[in-house]
Amino acid sequence: MRLSAGPVRTALERLRPARAIGRLEFPYRAPTVPAGVGLPSVRSTVGADYDTDWARRFPARWTRTVLLETVVRGTVRALARPEVRGLDRLDDLRRRAESDDGVASVIFAANHHSHLDSAVLLSSLPEPWRYKVFVGAAADYFFTNKVTSAASALALNAIPIERSKVARRSAGQAEALLREGWSLVIFPEGGRSPDGWGQDHKGGAAWLATRADVAVVPVHIEGTGAILAKGDKRPSPGRSTVTFGAPLRGDAGEDGRALAVRIERSIAALADESGSDWYTARLRAHRDETPALTGPTGGSWRRAWARGARRRGRASASAGLTPRWPDLG
Amino acid sequence: MPRPGFVLDVDRSTPPILFWNGEGLRLERLPAERSRVIYAPEPVDALRDPDAAVRKALLEPMDSDPLPDRLQAGMRLTIAFDDISLPLPPMRRPDNRQRIIEAVLDLAAAAGVDDVHLIAALALHRRMTEDELRHAVGDRVYDAFAPRGLLYNHDAEDPDGMVEIGATPHGEVVRMNKRAAESDLLVYVNINLVAMDGGWKSTATGLADYRSLRHHHNVKTMQASKSFMDQHKSELHSSNWRMGEVLKANGPPIFQIESTLNTDTFPAPFEFLTKREWEWSARDRGLYLGTAKGLAALPGRTNRRILHGIRSPHAMTSVQAGDVDAVHARTTEIVYRQQLVAVEGQTDVLTLGLPYIGPYNVNSILNPVLVMCLGLGYFFNLYRGKPLVRPGGVLIMTHPTRCEFHPVHHPSYIDFFEQVLADTTDPVEVEARFEKQFAEDEWYRHLYRTSYAYHGVHPFYMWYWGAHALDHLGGGSHVIIVGGEPRSVRRLGFRPASTMTDALEMASDHVGREPTITHFHTPPLMMADVS
Numbered sequence: 001m002r003l004s005a006g007p008v009r010t011a012l013e014r015l016r017p018a019r020a021i022g023r024l025e026f027p028y029r030a031p032t033v034p035a036g037v038g039l040p041s042v043r044s045t046v047g048a049d050y051d052t053d054w055a056r057r058f059p060a061r062w063t064r065t066v067l068l069e070t071v072v073r074g075t076v077r078a079l080a081r082p083e084v085r086g087l088d089r090l091d092d093l094r095r096r097a098e099s100d101d102g103v104a105s106v107i108f109a110a111n112h113h114s115h116l117d118s119a120v121l122l123s124s125l126p127e128p129w130r131y132k133v134f135v136g137a138a139a140d141y142f143f144t145n146k147v148t149s150a151a152s153a154l155a156l157n158a159i160p161i162e163r164s165k166v167a168r169r170s171a172g173q174a175e176a177l178l179r180e181g182w183s184l185v186i187f188p189e190g191g192r193s194p195d196g197w198g199q200d201h202k203g204g205a206a207w208l209a210t211r212a213d214v215a216v217v218p219v220h221i222e223g224t225g226a227i228l229a230k231g232d233k234r235p236s237p238g239r240s241t242v243t244f245g246a247p248l249r250g251d252a253g254e255d256g257r258a259l260a261v262r263i264e265r266s267i268a269a270l271a272d273e274s275g276s277d278w279y280t281a282r283l284r285a286h287r288d289e290t291p292a293l294t295g296p297t298g299g300s301w302r303r304a305w306a307r308g309a310r311r312r313g314r315a316s317a318s319a320g321l322t323p324r325w326p327d328l329g
Numbered sequence: 330m331p332r333p334g335f336v337l338d339v340d341r342s343t344p345p346i347l348f349w350n351g352e353g354l355r356l357e358r359l360p361a362e363r364s365r366v367i368y369a370p371e372p373v374d375a376l377r378d379p380d381a382a383v384r385k386a387l388l389e390p391m392d393s394d395p396l397p398d399r400l401q402a403g404m405r406l407t408i409a410f411d412d413i414s415l416p417l418p419p420m421r422r423p424d425n426r427q428r429i430i431e432a433v434l435d436l437a438a439a440a441g442v443d444d445v446h447l448i449a450a451l452a453l454h455r456r457m458t459e460d461e462l463r464h465a466v467g468d469r470v471y472d473a474f475a476p477r478g479l480l481y482n483h484d485a486e487d488p489d490g491m492v493e494i495g496a497t498p499h500g501e502v503v504r505m506n507k508r509a510a511e512s513d514l515l516v517y518v519n520i521n522l523v524a525m526d527g528g529w530k531s532t533a534t535g536l537a538d539y540r541s542l543r544h545h546h547n548v549k550t551m552q553a554s555k556s557f558m559d560q561h562k563s564e565l566h567s568s569n570w571r572m573g574e575v576l577k578a579n580g581p582p583i584f585q586i587e588s589t590l591n592t593d594t595f596p597a598p599f600e601f602l603t604k605r606e607w608e609w610s611a612r613d614r615g616l617y618l619g620t621a622k623g624l625a626a627l628p629g630r631t632n633r634r635i636l637h638g639i640r641s642p643h644a645m646t647s648v649q650a651g652d653v654d655a656v657h658a659r660t661t662e663i664v665y666r667q668q669l670v671a672v673e674g675q676t677d678v679l680t681l682g683l684p685y686i687g688p689y690n691v692n693s694i695l696n697p698v699l700v701m702c703l704g705l706g707y708f709f710n711l712y713r714g715k716p717l718v719r720p721g722g723v724l725i726m727t728h729p730t731r732c733e734f735h736p737v738h739h740p741s742y743i744d745f746f747e748q749v750l751a752d753t754t755d756p757v758e759v760e761a762r763f764e765k766q767f768a769e770d771e772w773y774r775h776l777y778r779t780s781y782a783y784h785g786v787h788p789f790y791m792w793y794w795g796a797h798a799l800d801h802l803g804g805g806s807h808v809i810i811v812g813g814e815p816r817s818v819r820r821l822g823f824r825p826a827s828t829m830t831d832a833l834e835m836a837s838d839h840v841g842r843e844p845t846i847t848h849f850h851t852p853p854l855m856m857a858d859v860s
Contacts, residue, residue: 088423088467092379095644246380278431278469279445282438 046149048139048160048170055153056134056182065131067155068122076123079237080116080227084124086244086270093215093247097128105178105214106247108133109205109263111198111271111293112187113225116235118156120224121185124242129183136161136174136186136204161204163190171208178212188263192230196307198267198293206260210250216263218245220270243270268293331371334670334855339364344606346848347617348682350727350812351695352632354602354621357727357829359680364846367717368605369855372593373667375644379425383432383648386586390651391659396433396584399514402441407512407581408433409483409536412451413461414688416522416590420643425588427467429518429648433586434470446508447480450517450535452542453777453784454689455738456482461692485538485784486774495579497571501544505580506536515581520588523711523854524558524664527587528657529573530566532580539768539786544568548756551796556710558856560661573653586650587660590643592667592853599639603853629733636685637692665713669858672717677844678836679718680829681708683728684852689783689791694735697817698742698750698788700728705795705808708849714859717847721803723836725829730813730821737781741773745788746820754805754822756796764789809835 045051054060076082097104106129110121118135125133137143139160142152152158159177161170174184186208188201209216223240245266250259268290273281284290296306337343345356346366359366376382387396400406410426413419430447437445447466449457462480463471474480483506484490492510494503509515509532517535521527534542544550545568553564560566576583595602599620601613609617624632647663649656687695687703695703704726709716718724734743749763764786767773773785799805805822809832818825826832836844849857 085468088427091421091423095375096377273469277473279434279438279473282435283441283443286435286439287441 046145047143048162050139050143050149050153050160052149052153052157052159052173055157056177060154060157061131064154064157068130072119072155073123076116076119079235080120080224080240081238082120082124082223082240082242084242084244085274087126089244089246090126090217093217094126094128105181105212106183107178107205107209107214107216108183108185108219109188109216109267110185110219110221111193111267112189112191113193113196113221114228114230115192116224116228116240117187117192117221118185120221120240120242121219122156125185132181133157133183133185134159134174134177136170136184138163138191139170140164141191161186163202171204171211174208175212178208178214184208188260193225194230195295195303196225196229197295197303200294201260201264203256203260206250206258206263207256209248210254210256210259213250215247215249216259217247218263218266218270219243220245220267220274222271222274241274243274245270264293265290331373334368334370334668336670336672337366337368338362339366346850347602347606348680348727348848349684349852350682351729351731352629352636352685353624353729354617355682355727355812356606357680359829359846359848360833363843364848365676366848366850367670367672367855367857368850369592369603369853370667370670372591372644372853373646375591375593375646376648379428379645379648380432382645383429383588386648386650387432387436390584391649391655393584393651396516396650397436397440399582399584400437400440400442402443404442404444404513405511406437406442406445406514406516407448407509408445408516408518409448409450409506409509409532410465410518411520411526411531411535412449412454412482413457413465413691414451414454415520415526416641416643417686417688417691418594418637418639418641419464419691420590421596421640422464423467424465425520425590425645425648426465426518427470428645429586429588430466430470433516433518445474445479446512447474448506448509448536449482450506450531451483452535452537453485453539453787453790455777455781455783458781483536484778486778491538495575497568497575499544499568499571501568501572502541503533503572503575503580504538504541505532505576509536510581512581514584516584516586518586520590521660521664522590523668524560524661524856525563525566525710527585527660528560528566529569529576529653531585532576532583532653533569533572539784541572542790543764543768543786544572546790546793548760548793548796551756551793552800554710554797556712556716556797558710559713583653584650585653585656586648587656588648589646589660589663589667591646592855593642593644594853595639596642629731633685633694665856668854668856669713670855672847672857672859675715675719675859676717676722676847677719677840678723678725678833678846679709680725680846680848681727681851682848683708683726689787690735690738693738694733695728696734696739696742696746697730697732697821698746698791699739700726700730700810700813701821701823702791702794704728705798706791707794708851709795709798709801711849711851711855712857712859716798716801717849717857717859718802720801721807721839723807723809723839723844724798724802725809725811725826725832725836726813727811727829728813730810730817730825732814732817732820738783739788740776740782741767741770741785742783742788742791745792749788750820750822756793756799759789759792803839807839 134157137158143149143160188205189199190202220243227238228235269285341361345358492507517531519527550564768786770785776782777784808823810818811832813825815825
């Protein structure tokens, strides 16, 4: 039965809990701080200072495994139906890890379009990395309060990463975990794409790889942006593709910046491979013509236009593969 | 450190020995004090970084300019690769071919080569399916080339697809796939599982047609190849090498890439199949019982699905590239180093357990003709020096030898079995009376070109493959198949036996009451270096 306007509906609306909480005032919520008044420094327990050690102990790991195999995998299948490519490129790494009697730590560096990316990537990771992986998550987004911090740490084994400044604690924690045999999932763009094109990479992944002497696996995720883009309230189920690239290692004498450039180029080449075919992508890579992940420069409409053209290119490329009707004259 | 192969003298405390029995397993106790078992060397260590090794081989080839120097924009590049018959069982992804082809294509992309074709060099074998091609070359290469018709199976019966390159001084006509022949560079990507593979046999056989192959795939050549695994005593190889000289003089420039594999044959939980029986743990014994009983209880179709689903953990042990002769000499040396087992003296009775798979029944059925080929053609020839069994000795094999044929893959085998072998099993007579008719049959030709059938003449080649063994043993009566279906075994000209004890009793007709017995415990693959 539909409620008619009137006192009953007004009363119910007044009882909505969110609004009720929003109306609470001091002392039921924290006081506002007068301008020009300094607060005594209090050691923060959230943000980059959130302690996530508990999330790597047995009960949390077990819970996370169950969550990954049930809720996360189910959700990912329902929403994104990922096609995973290039796992064979990790075989040598896996074999080497097995022969060395341990899990070789790896940094999985992926492009970032959507909140779904972590879930899609985590559920696509092969053994032996799938259950011994942590995620670098923005401290100012996922660790703003205790509830979101605990949820991120439990569900993703996330550790807080400072995006706005260089933080010794974030880097030190990530490096220590890599040395303990954990692998890292990180999005070097630092945040989700605002317009469907990639963003410039930050150097954290390369810096960590050089510091901890581990391989970086470039990963390209395609399609999640169309399912749940930044700013979307609801997902639109669709298909996605996860392409793993060949592991990269810092060459002798190569600094983190050079490795970061190689990681970005590798992800761009994987994007090209995902949109065309492997040999065409290799031809373009060698001619230094791999389309940049960041898209063209210029006004926002031109970037949107180019993104549409890229999609049309994919469609026409696949259309070219369908059998042609014979020319009957 | 992997242990080398060795010869075990059977005594009373030797446990029963594992015999393959087609799509089944059996344990046989061999007579003490006069039996021996040859065990294969353990798998050698794989390359730690195979991709780096491939790249190094391409950049620092043997007797050739580096591959990048031989690639330039505007050229016609053809990459030919070994077909489904290698390796056995099919290896886990990524296949050696995929690693090598991707590395070659990466260099070709760097040079801006646009005109690239990839050809499965299958000679007269059946065409590879999409899944099989994907497995061999990888999805990336397949998706980049196959949809545009640039990755395909060699067609030896395409009237416009073959060209004549020339003839050897012995009058052997050399014909080759036209696209390969007219390329500016032909890169051949090979997998060497046994010493017979590779060298000029890759191009002179893999990309040839019947008119070329008949010069060395015939009874006379096979009987003069002692053995196929010893290139210097193999007339099959001599003929291929003569053809190679013609290709060198008049054919396309060839860049040969050969890779070797270790003998790590079976993945978990089937590792016990390659272990020495006295080293089986309780778990291994349990697994054996479960596997043997399970395979015995399940229908053949299910067994085939399980066994042909095995992807071997073979791993690359070496890769070399460049000039065909230089590359193959190095490859053969590595294969010998991995597989040779020194054996002193010949034996009166050689026993073999034939597995479910041979080169010509991958994802298919090991029919009776292929049983003959696997036992007498392949396993018998895994020797250097002298055959393991003495002239006039007896060969005992275990295999059910059911009268089953894959109707799509082996149509001409059915007629060969029912018509030719019903008439004669003598290879010379078979060749003289029936070969041409099957080779030129339009229906078999059609099935070879458009379906997934072996060429009409292929069963003849399988029969010739065993001609040396038949000649050496003294005829089919010296071959006994334990557990074989009597009708099929008799059709092959051999003798069926119910048990190993019966077979040894029957063998006494030729070798007396107290013969020496040698069991060749394979797979994993090895070669007997018989002194």
